[in-house]
Amino acid sequence: MSKxxxxVEQLADWAHNLRWDDLxxxxxxxxxxxxxxxxxVAIGALGSEPVEKIRRMTEDIGGAELVTLIGGGKTTPDYGTFFNSAAIRYLDYNDSYLAKEETGHPSDNIAPVMAAAETANADGRDFLLALAIAYQVQCRLTDVAPVRKxxxxxxxQGAYGAAAGAARAMGLSSTQIANAVAIVGTGYNSLRVTRTGELSNWKGLAYPSTAMGAVHASMLAKYGIxxxxxxxxxxxxxxxxxxGAxxxxxxxxDLERVTDTIIKRYNAEIHSQSSIEGLLELRERENIAPENIKAIRLKTFDVAYNIIGGGEEGGKKLIRYKEEADHSLPYMLAAAxxxxxxxxxxxxPDRITRDDIQKLLQKVDVQPNEAYSNRFPDEMACHIELExxxxxxxxxxxxxxxxxxxxxxxWDxxxxxxxxLTSGMDSKIAARIAxxxxxLxxxxxxxxxxxxxxxxxxEDDDK
Known part of the structure; x- marks a missing residue:
C-alpha cells in the first residue's frame, strides 16, 4: 500500500502541474x-559598498559562466543568485506582502527564479509562471505559518517559495521539486536577530543567502539528491x-497573491510608508521650519511600533549607519x-551623522494604537501630530x-x-530593459x- x-509532495505536484493559462x-x-x-532597485544599489564587496568576492570565486550578473559578468547559478539578490535587496526598496503577524518581501524571489530560468534557457512565460509560484508559496505560508513571534x-517562509519557483523554472519533475523544497526548508531557518538590536549588513543579505540556497538545492535535486x-x-x-500546526x-x-503585494513609494521600511507620506503632506501644507519643531508624535499600528518604532525589536534613536537608519521610524520621519x-x-553616511537629522529624530515619539492595530493589514493607519x-x-x-x-x-x-533609480546609467539601455x-x-x-x-x-554620476 502506497504512502x-x-x-511538500502535494506542493510539488501543484507547482509542477500549473500552466501559463492558470495566471x-x-x-x-x-x-x-x-x-x-x-x-x-537593483541597478540603484550597484554602487553601494556591500554590493561592491560581493561583486569582488564573486569575481574572485569565478566558476562556470552560466548566470549573468546585473552590471556585467557571469558566474555559477548559486553565486549569481546571491549577487543579484543582494542588489535587489540592499536598498530595502522592493515590494512587500503584509499578513497579520508577518511581513515578507516576495520580490526577493526574482533573483533565484531568474537564475534558474537563465540556466535552463527558459522563455519569459516559464519565468513569470515560476515567479508566480514562488510568490504564492511564500505569501500563503506567511498567512498561515508566521514565525517572527x-x-x-x-x-x-521565503525559502520554500524560492525553491519551488527555482525548481519549476529549471523544468524539474514533481519529485525533484519536492526534494529541492525539502532541502532548503530544512536547512534555511534564519533567526530574527537579523533585524533586531544593532543591525548589520546581514539585514540585507539574509534573503540572498536563502535564495542562493534555494538554487543550490534545486541543482542538487536535479542531480538526484x-x-x-x-x-x-x-x-x-x-x-x-x-x-505550529x-x-x-x-x-x-491559485496564483493571485502577487496582486496583494505592495510597492514602496519611499526608500524606507514598508510599515513606515503611510506615516512618511502623511508627514510630507503635513510639511507641504504647513511649511513649518524644522528649527520651530518641538515634537513629532506618531500613533501607529503595533507591527510598525514593534519593528521600527522602538518596541519589542529594540530602540530606534541610536542611528549610526544605513541598516539602522532604514529600520528607524524616528530617523526616516526626520529625514523626510x-x-x-x-x-x-x-x-x-554623512547624511546620517549630520546634526540636524540627529537632533530632529530625538524629537520623534512613536506609540502603538490599538484601533490602528486592529485595522492592519487591511490598512496602514496612523496619526501624526507636529507641535x-x-x-x-x-x-x-x-x-x-x-x-x-x-x-x-x-506601470507609469x-x-x-x-x-x-536608473538615472546613473545609459538611458537607452535602461529603456530597453523596461x-x-x-x-516579457x-x-x-x-x-x-x-x-x-x-x-x-x-562614474561621474552625481545624483
Whole structure:
C-alpha cells in the first residue's frame, strides 16, 4: 500500500502541474511590475559598498559562466543568485506582502527564479509562471505559518517559495521539486536577530543567502539528491519545531497573491510608508521650519511600533549607519521632514551623522494604537501630530499610501521610480530593459539577462 503524499509532495505536484493559462491577466501584469520595480532597485544599489564587496568576492570565486550578473559578468547559478539578490535587496526598496503577524518581501524571489530560468534557457512565460509560484508559496505560508513571534525571520517562509519557483523554472519533475523544497526548508531557518538590536549588513543579505540556497538545492535535486519528505509535518519538522500546526491544501491554491503585494513609494521600511507620506503632506501644507519643531508624535499600528518604532525589536534613536537608519521610524520621519523625500541618498553616511537629522529624530515619539492595530493589514493607519515651540499642534491622519493595495502603483508610477533609480546609467539601455520586462511573456529570459549584463553606472554620476 502506497504512502499518502506529504505536504511538500502535494506542493510539488501543484507547482509542477500549473500552466501559463492558470495566471490571470492581473497577476501577469503585477508580476511584470514587480520585476521592473526590483530591477530598478537593483541597478540603484550597484554602487553601494556591500554590493561592491560581493561583486569582488564573486569575481574572485569565478566558476562556470552560466548566470549573468546585473552590471556585467557571469558566474555559477548559486553565486549569481546571491549577487543579484543582494542588489535587489540592499536598498530595502522592493515590494512587500503584509499578513497579520508577518511581513515578507516576495520580490526577493526574482533573483533565484531568474537564475534558474537563465540556466535552463527558459522563455519569459516559464519565468513569470515560476515567479508566480514562488510568490504564492511564500505569501500563503506567511498567512498561515508566521514565525517572527517564535524568533525566526521571514526568510524562513521565503525559502520554500524560492525553491519551488527555482525548481519549476529549471523544468524539474514533481519529485525533484519536492526534494529541492525539502532541502532548503530544512536547512534555511534564519533567526530574527537579523533585524533586531544593532543591525548589520546581514539585514540585507539574509534573503540572498536563502535564495542562493534555494538554487543550490534545486541543482542538487536535479542531480538526484533527496530531502526530508516530511519537512512540514514530520517529527521535528517545520510545524513541530517552529510554526505550529497549520493547514494548507496546495491543490486548491491559485496564483493571485502577487496582486496583494505592495510597492514602496519611499526608500524606507514598508510599515513606515503611510506615516512618511502623511508627514510630507503635513510639511507641504504647513511649511513649518524644522528649527520651530518641538515634537513629532506618531500613533501607529503595533507591527510598525514593534519593528521600527522602538518596541519589542529594540530602540530606534541610536542611528549610526544605513541598516539602522532604514529600520528607524524616528530617523526616516526626520529625514523626510528635513529633505522632503526618503531616497537612497538619505542613507549616505554623512547624511546620517549630520546634526540636524540627529537632533530632529530625538524629537520623534512613536506609540502603538490599538484601533490602528486592529485595522492592519487591511490598512496602514496612523496619526501624526507636529507641535511647535509656541504650543501650536498640527495633525494628519492616514489610512494608506500610494502603492498600497487600495492605491496600487500603475506601470507609469513604477516607471517614475525606475527612471530615478536608473538615472546613473545609459538611458537607452535602461529603456530597453523596461520595454523587455513589459513584454516579457513574448521573449526569452536571456533577452533580459543579456541587457542586465550591459548595465554600467556612470562614474561621474552625481545624483
Amino acid at each position: 499518502q503524499n506529504t505536504m 490571470s491577466d492581473e497577476a501577469k501584469e503585477a508580476l511584470k511590475g514587480r520585476v521592473l520595480d526590483s530591477i530598478g 517564535h524568533g525566526f525571520d521571514h526568510t524562513v 533527496t530531502g526530508p519528505r516530511e519537512v512540514f509535518e514530520g517529527n521535528k519538522g517545520f510545524m513541530d519545531s517552529i510554526a 497549520f493547514e494548507l491544501d496546495w491543490k486548491d491554491e 521632514y528635513l529633505d522632503g523625500q526618503v531616497m537612497p541618498e538619505q542613507y549616505d 511647535t515651540h509656541d504650543g501650536s499642534v498640527f495633525e494628519m491622519e492616514k489610512r494608506d499610501y500610494q502603492g498600497f493595495t487600495t492605491q496600487p502603483a500603475s 508610477v513604477l516607471m517614475e521610480k525606475y527612471n530615478k 520595454d523587455t520586462i513589459k513584454n 511573456e513574448h521573449v526569452n529570459i536571456r533577452d533580459l539577462t543579456e541587457l542586465l549584463g550591459e548595465v554600467k553606472i556612470k
